[in-house]
Amino acid sequence: MSKVTVVGAGNVGATVANVLAHKDIVKDIVLLDIKGDFAKGKALDSWQQAPIDYYSTRITGTDKYKDTKDSDIVVITAGIPRKPGMSRDDLIATNAKIVVSVVKSIMEHSADPIIIIVSNPLDVMTHAAFKASGLKSNKVFGMAGILDTARYRAFLATALDVSPKDIQAVLMGGHGDTMVPLPRYTTVGGIPVTELIDKKKLTAIVNRTKKGGGELVGLMGTSAWYAPGAAAAQMVESIVKDENRIFPVCARLTGQYGLKNIYLGTPVKLGKNGINKIIELKLNAGEKKLLHKSADAVKSVMATFTKMKIK
Numbered sequence: 240m241s242k243v244t245v246v247g248a249g250n251v252g253a254t255v256a257n258v259l260a261h262k263d264i265v266k267d268i269v270l271l272d273i274k275g276d277f278a279k280g281k282a283l284d285s286w287q288q289a290p291i292d293y294y295s296t297r298i299t300g301t302d303k304y305k306d307t308k309d310s311d312i313v314v315i316t317a318g319i320p321r322k323p324g325m326s327r328d329d330l331i332a333t334n335a336k337i338v339v340s341v342v343k344s345i346m347e348h349s350a351d352p353i354i355i356i357v358s359n360p361l362d363v364m365t366h367a368a369f370k371a372s373g374l375k376s377n378k379v380f381g382m383a384g385i386l387d388t389a390r391y392r393a394f395l396a397t398a399l400d401v402s403p404k405d406i407q408a409v410l411m412g413g414h415g416d417t418m419v420p421l422p423r424y425t426t427v428g429g430i431p432v433t434e435l436i437d438k439k440k441l442t443a444i445v446n447r448t449k450k451g452g453g454e455l456v457g458l459m460g461t462s463a464w465y466a467p468g469a470a471a472a473q474m475v476e477s478i479v480k481d482e483n484r485i486f487p488v489c490a491r492l493t494g495q496y497g498l499k500n501i502y503l504g505t506p507v508k509l510g511k512n513g514i515n516k517i518i519e520l521k522l523n524a525g526e527k528k529l530l531h532k533s534a535d536a537v538k539s540v541m542a543t544f545t546k547m548k549i550k
Contacts (some may be wrong), residue, residue, distance in 0.1 A: 241265045241479045244307040244349075246341050247316035248272035248300065250461075251357060253281045254468025255314050255475075256298055260285055262472065263294040264479050269310065272317075275302030308348040312478060314382075314471050315368065317341050318358035320462050327360075328543055334358055335367045335549050342371040353478060353513045356381040356489070357471050361414040362537045363544045365489050365502045376491035377514040383414035384487025384504040385470040390451040391420055394444045399435055401427060408432075409520070410448075410487050411504045412533030418504065419529045420445045424520070474509060481511035485518065495519045496527065498534050501541070 241264075245256045248270050256270045272278035282300030289295065299306065307313070318334035338358050345352065354372060356365040356379070365381035372379055388410045396403035405428040412419035422441055425432040432441065447454070455463045477484040487506050492498045495505065495517055508516040522530065 241311040242267045242269070242309060243475060243479075244269040244271060244310040244313045244345070244352075245316065246271050246313065246345070247318070247358075248274070248278040248281045249316065250464035251467050251471075252314070252316035253285075254464050255316065255357075255471045256282070257285050257288075258469050258472040259475055260289070260294055260296040260298055261292060262476055263296055264476060265296055268296055268298045269307050270298055270300045271302065271304070271307060272300070273302055275300070278302060304344045304348055307345060310345070310349045310352050312353045312355065312475055313345050313349070314355045314357060314475065315341055316357040316471075318364070320359070327540070331360060331363060331540065331543055332547055332549070334360070334364060335544055335547065338364050338367050339371045339549055342368045346372055352378070354379045355471060355474055357467060359414070360540055362489055362502045362504075363540045366491075366541055367544060367549070369491060369502070376493075377512060380491075380507075380514055381414075381489030381502065382467070382471045382474055383489050384410055384506075385473060386467050387414065387418055387420075387448060387451065387504070388487055389466055389470060391425075391444065391448040394447055395425070395427070395432065395436070398440060398444060399427060406432075409506055411506075411520075412530055413503060413537040414489065415536070416449050417529075417533035417536045418449055419526065419533055420448055421520075421522075421526060423523075423526070477509040478511060478513065483508050483510040483515060485509075488514070490514055490517055492517070496522065496530055498531070501534055501537060503530075503534055503537060 245252045270278045270282045279300035282298040285298045358364045361383045369379040388408045392406040409424040410420045506518040507514045
């Protein structure tokens with residue numbers, strides 16, 4: 240069974256570890272944080288939950304990278320949220336230094352791990368991790384699309400008064416206001432969503448999805464963690480079980496949709512080797528225009544990162 244490391248024992252990281260432990264599909268989870276006792280406490284709390292919720296996965300907390308030795312999968316949630324008065328460039332600089340440092344430390348102890356990035360700004364942090372790791376791009380990707388589509392599906396389930404289990408959807412582009420939900424590829428029990436809801440309501444749901452993270456920050460004063468943590472755990476599950484599930488993830492495009500050398504949200508087939516295939520949808524002119532607009536927004540953030548020359 241696989242060994243999984245989760246870097247960052249904050250709300251998101253601890254949720255990834257806890258949700259994954261409940262799936263009972265890996266033997267060991269290492270929860271690493273610069274606050275070692277904090278990580279040990281979160282891990283111990285989850286381990287004491289095991290006899291109650293009936294799982295065998297052992298979670299260990301640590302602040303030492305040597306404890307991550309021979310990890311098969313690494314989920315990186317480390318970084319800081321954007322604070323009042325903090326510019327986008329400040330956030331990029333701070334989190335890029337953290338992510339690059341984490342990736343290099345991980346690679347010292349694990350030869351060929353799969354790395355999943357959750358840290359924000361997601362698209363450029365995944366690009367930074369790819370550059371720092373030296374791994375092939377199929378082994379370095381980001382969690383965003385599963386979370387964004389989950390929000391979209393949850394809003395639709397509320398509006399239609401149906402189970403979210405029956406809603407399937409695809410969402411592409413950058414993680415943020417320029418994301419591209421695709422109503423044409425959204426179904427409810429196999430029925431196109433456009434047959435069940437009027438265009439005005441659907442547009443309102445799409446716009447709410449784009450601002451989904453901000454809505455939660457406004458309500459709680461901090462970023463979400465239950466859904467993001469569960470989304471990352473679902474990606475790990477598909478890899479560990481080699482399910483080849485089709486998920487929207489932040490992947491490195493190599494010519495698909497007329498885009499290359501950029502990390503952007505796209506449907507992929509996710510299995511034991513990481514991304515087994517990038518699925519290129521046949522977008523119409525309007526959808527493709529929105530995707531390229533989203534790509535331009537990501538490129539501007541990547542340009543800022545490149546100028547920083549973080550090593």
